[in-house]
Amino acid sequence: MNILIVYSHPSKKSYTFQVLEHLKSVLVKQSWNIEISDLYAMNFQSDMSEEEYEREGFAKTNLPISKDILAEHEKIEKADCIIFLYPVWWSDCPAKLKGWFDRVYSVGYAYGQNETSKPMKTIPLGLVICTAGHPNEFLEEIEMAQSMKTIMLEDRLGQRFKNKEMLILGGTLELEKVMEKHFSQLDKLVEKIKNYIDK
Numbered sequence: 001m002n003i004l005i006v007y008s009h010p011s012k013k014s015y016t017f018q019v020l021e022h023l024k025s026v027l028v029k030q031s032w033n034i035e036i037s038d039l040y041a042m043n044f045q046s047d048m049s050e051e052e053y054e055r056e057g058f059a060k061t062n063l064p065i066s067k068d069i070l071a072e073h074e075k076i077e078k079a080d081c082i083i084f085l086y087p088v089w090w091s092d093c094p095a096k097l098k099g100w101f102d103r104v105y106s107v108g109y110a111y112g113q114n115e116t117s118k119p120m121k122t123i124p125l126g127l128v129i130c131t132a133g134h135p136n137e138f139l140e141e142i143e144m145a146q147s148m149k150t151i152m153l154e155d156r157l158g159q160r161f162k163n164k165e166m167l168i169l170g171g172t173l174e175l176e177k178v179m180e181k182h183f184s185q186l187d188k189l190v191e192k193i194k195n196y197i198d199k
């Protein structure tokens with residue numbers, strides 16, 4: 001099993017980093033291969049350049065793709081499961097991860113295929129895990145949880161993933177109340193991954 005974690009948080013002092021560490025400890029027990037795109041640590045360029053816009057905006061699939069993007073494509077092609085892990089900032093992922101979608105989802109690869117382009121493979125499973133300051137109940141009440149799910153699962157993951165699920169680890173403003181539950185939810189992911197991939 002090859003798992004790619006696309007991780008977006010700038011600080012090792014963060015709760016999201018603790019979640020990453022716990023997740024890794026759970027996954028390595030299965031002897032699964034784990035690759036991490038740690039976007040801040042890689043200094044991943046999240047802004048689309050003018051040259052890239054020329055290619056993306058006008059679907060000029062004959063123009064070259066940047067090396068850092070080809071490296072991400074390679075990781076995607078190897079993955080059985082991609083986990084996106086990030087904190088909720090202003091009801092969305094950090095701009096760094098948004099920029100990953102802007103640039104890595106290049107035309108001819110993730111959408112807009114033509115006879116000369118090599119399309120992205122269908123990934124068996126996509127998991128979106130985000131930490132959020134507000135409790136889940138509140139995010140559901142104001143319909144933000146549904147909005148975040150629609151954007152991440154229906155648009156960004158979309159048909160590119162056979163199975164997909166989002167786990168909102170909410171209530172982090174009062175961590176002591178939610179941490180134990182969050183970690184047990186993370187522990188249960190292994191079975192979930194096995195079930196989905198075997199389907």
Ligand SMILES: Cc1cc2nc3c(=O)[nH]c(=O)nc-3n(C[C@H](O)[C@H](O)[C@H](O)COP(=O)(O)O)c2cc1C
Nearest residue numbers: 014015016017087088089090091131132133134172
């Ligand atoms: C810039 C910024 C924007 C945030 N926006 C939201 C938000 O829209 N909704 C929410 O529930 N929490 C929001 N939070 C709280 C974070 O989701 C919370 O800090 C995170 O889940 C856990 O913190 P840590 O990993 O940074 O330690 C925001 C935090 C920051 C720093």
